[in-house]
Amino acid sequence: MKRYDLTKKEDGWALTGQGAQRASLKADTKAEAIHKTQAFMADKVGSVRIHKENGRIQEERTYQRKNDPRSSKG
Template identity: 30%
Template sequence: MENYQILLTGKGWQLKREGDDKVLRSAETKSEMIEFASAYLREKTAILKVLDSNGDVQEELTYPRGANPSGTGA
C-alpha cells in the first residue's frame, strides 16, 4: 500500500508520496488538492494523510474508498 500526504507549504498545498520530496501536484486551496488527490488515487491502493499547518494528521483516507488497512473487512 502506498502512502501519500497533502501538506501546506510556502508554495500552497502539495501532494507528495510519503518519504519522497517530489511534488506530484500543487494547488492554492486544500479542497482543490483533496479533489485532485481523490481522482489521482482512485485506482490505487493507498492511504492519503491530510496534514494541518502544524504537520499533524488532520484526516486519513484510504483508497480505493472501500479499502480497510486494518484488514478487519469492516
C-alpha cells in the same frame, strides 16, 4: 500500501508520496488539493494523510475504499 501526505507548503498545498522528493500534485487551496487527490488516487491503492496548516494530521483516508482495514475508525 503506499502512503501519501497532503501538506501545506510555502506556495500552497502538495501531495507527496512517502520517500519522494517531488510532489505528485500541487494546488493553491486545501479544498482544491483534496479534490485533485481524489482524482489522482482513483486508480491507485494507498493511504493519504491530510495535515492541518500546523502540520498535525487531521485525518487519514484509504483509497480504494474497499482496501480500508476493518479495524480502523471511520
